[in-house]
Amino acid sequence: MGDSVLATPAGSGSDRRPLRGERVPWRRRWTNWGWTFGMGFALVLSVSVVGLILYHVLRHGLAAMNWAFLTQPPPYSYRLTGGGFVNGLIGTAIMVGLATLFSAPLGILAAVYLAEYGKGHATAQVIRFFSDVMTGVPSIFVGLFIYAALVVRFHYGAIMGAAALSIIMLPIIVRSAEEMLKLVPPELRDASYALGSAKWQTTTRIVLPSALPGITTGVMLAVARAAGETAPLILTVLGAQAITTKLWNQPIAALPLQIFAGAQNPFPAGQARAWAGALELVAIVLVFTLIARLVASRSKI
Secondary structure, three states: OHHHHHHOOOOOOOOOOOOOOOOOOHHHHHHHHHHHHHHHHHHHHHHHHHHHHHHHHHHHHHHHOOHHHHHOOOOOOOOOOOOOOHHHHHHHHHHHHHHHHHHHHHHHHHHHHHHHHOOOOHHHHHHHHHHHHHHHOOHHHHHHHHHHHHHHHHOOOHHHHHHHHHHHHHHHHHHHHHHHHHOOOHHHHHHHHHOOOOHHHHHHHHHHHHHHHHHHHHHHHHHHHHHOOOHHHHOOOEOOOOOOOOOOOOOEOOHHHHHHHHHHOOOHHHHHHHHHHHHHHHHHHHHHHHHHHHHHHOOOO
């Protein structure tokens, strides 16, 4: 009996890959072809949908894109031609910048705690759970929360919009940074401890620099996500026609809000500006995504 067991070749079960020249059963061949066709069809379908979206945005957006659109605010009426969304671009840059200044350090610190100090602790499990939950919460609920907590008391403003965007960005940064920190080889930590370094020195001088490219990628993706948010800004910044740089107690423009308002009006001039704004927003998100890819390609992990 022992000889028969020893004589059994490894991988002789039903999941064994066929040897060269061995005849493959017809059921396995059809299963393989079926799954290959299904995956190829899903790939073509998804790429086709993205291609159609980009085609329509480019087709309608390039027709209205010019230097005036990039440097001028919109006219006072949607009926009028000309003008642009420079006020929305400035407002989006201010709010996304403020949100990044708040959420990036806090998210990275939370990720360091989860990956380095909170292993096995109940607090880390709770933080990780709520980060996963917040990642999937619709952004309109974040806008409602900021409206009830801040806007009702302090009025509309860039600070309110940045607070809403930072809540959206924070769980993305926490989870992505935590995964990047986990990818740092434990041998680097052991070598640092062997040289007499404390845990905080190992974390700040070895672990964080090694994971920095991946953490930067997660931050860039969170910035790209926040730049395209519309629902929370409707309830927190309201929008404005003029260029505004005041951070509180005054409505401020945002690029997604102007696209949303321009797409709703029935006038061709307003709709043309909305298409150009959509193209500008896609270009901004594309730039941030390419930066994230470039940083990730140079990762040390």
